[in-house]
Amino acid sequence: xxxxxxxxxxxxxxxxxxxxxxxxxxxxxxxxxxxxxxxxxxxxxxxxxxxxxxxxxxxxxxxxxxxxxxxxxxxxxxxxxxxxxxxxxxxxxxxxxxxxxxxxxxxxxxxxxxxxxxxxxxxxxxxxxxxxxxxxxxxxxxxxxxxxxxxxxxxxxxxxxxxxxxxxxxxxxxxxxxxxxxxxxxxxxxxxxxxxxxxxxxxxxxxxxxxxxxxxxxxxxxxxxxxxxxxxxxxxxxxxxxxxxxxxxxxxxxxxxxxxxxxxxxxxxxxxxxxxxxxxxxxxxxxxx
Numbered sequence: 001x002x003x004x005x006x007x008x009x010x011x012x013x014x015x016x017x018x019x020x021x022x023x024x025x026x027x028x029x030x031x032x033x034x035x036x037x038x039x040x041x042x043x044x045x046x047x048x049x050x051x052x053x054x055x056x057x058x059x060x061x062x063x064x065x066x067x068x069x070x071x072x073x074x075x076x077x078x079x080x081x082x083x084x085x086x087x088x089x090x091x092x093x094x095x096x097x098x099x100x101x102x103x104x105x106x107x108x109x110x111x112x113x114x115x116x117x118x119x120x121x122x123x124x125x126x127x128x129x130x131x132x133x134x135x136x137x138x139x140x141x142x143x144x145x146x147x148x149x150x151x152x153x154x155x156x157x158x159x160x161x162x163x164x165x166x167x168x169x170x171x172x173x174x175x176x177x178x179x180x181x182x183x184x185x186x187x188x189x190x191x192x193x194x195x196x197x198x199x200x201x202x203x204x205x206x207x208x209x210x211x212x213x214x215x216x217x218x219x220x221x222x223x224x225x226x227x228x229x230x231x232x233x234x235x236x237x238x239x240x241x242x243x244x245x246x247x248x249x250x251x252x253x254x255x256x257x258x259x260x261x262x263x264x265x266x267x268x269x270x271x272x273x274x275x276x277x278x279x280x281x282x283x284x285x286x287x288x289x
Contacts, residue, residue: 003138003198004073007066007190014069015186018062023182024228025058026161029099030174030181033165036103048103052096055161057224059095059123059185060088063130066189072198075136083133087126088224094122098162107166116159123154123185127192138200146195150188157184 008015032051036044064084071077098119105111127150131140157180164177 001074001138001200003075003136003200005196005198006069006071006073007193008069009071010069014066015190018066018189019182019186021065021225021228022058022062022185023178025054025056025061026181026185027175027178028228029055029058029095030161030165030178033099033103033162034174037166044103048099049096051165052099053092054228055099055119056088056092056095056122056126057228059126060091060130061224061228062182062185063087063127063189066186066193067130070193072136072138072200074200075138078135079130080133080135083129087129087133090129091122091126094125095119095158098122098158099165102162102166107163112159112163115162117155119158119162120151120155123158123188124151124192127154127189131192131196136198136200138198141197141199143195143197146191150192150195153184153188153191157181157188160184 029051032047032054036047036051039047098115098117101115101118102111105115134140161177161181161184164174164180
């Protein structure tokens with residue numbers, strides 16, 4: 001018996017909420033990665049880890065918010081908690097590997113391709129682990145070309161996001177990068193869901209189907225969602241991290257004694273530089289006599 005699948009049972013509420021969560025996770029991850037590039041040693045590792053956790057949590061939370069709107073008309077859907085949270089761990093670890101590669105190697109072609117591929121596969125693995133954790137009296141069938149397309153979207157999205165993290169240092173460009181990442185990750189999810197067909201066993205009896213999706217998923221989503229909000233607050237208290245501007249980071253760097261202040265022109269520079277201008281004026285005055 002073929003199940004009647006509906007991926008938008010709450011209309012566009014769940015896709016919009018999923019998209020916003022993916023954008024939030026992407027924005028935090030990109031900002032943390034940018035911050036990490038300005039640090040060394042343990043602080044760099046800490047910011048990279050926070051960025052990986054933010055992006056991974058955003059991807060995982062986006063997936064299951066979207067899945068709140070996924071129903072099979074003939075039967076309720078349950079989820080296996082162990083497999084469900086395994087998807088969260090995979091997302092954080094694989095995104096972390098990609099971010100650490102780019103964070104230490106920089107925006108080289110090899111680093112971006114390697115890190116983007118690993119991160120993209122992590123996004124796809126998170127999605128399909130989530131699908132494998134579904135419990136219903138039937139089997140899921142997939143259209144292979146559509147699955148391949150969803151994986152390609154995930155890899156391209158991840159590579160673009162990593163490039164944005166190390167190349168776009170302004171707030172507005174990074175905001176655009178996070179929106180692009182949210183769009184691509186959400187697009188990957190719904191492309192993957194378009195490949196799903198549900199074949200119910202027998203007459204679609206609910207034996208072994210588990211709990212309905214909403215009562216089970218909502219408590220699971222609380223932890224990652226709270227983490228993203230708290231991480232967002234922590235990021236917002238760092239004005240240089242929010243601005244993400246290369247010039248601001250340059251101005252924040254220690255200045256050598258006697259060096260000109262970067263934002264001042266030579267004619268209105270640091271007092272330490274003024275004798276070099278007074279000298280020529282005295283010589284011109286003497287020459288005039």
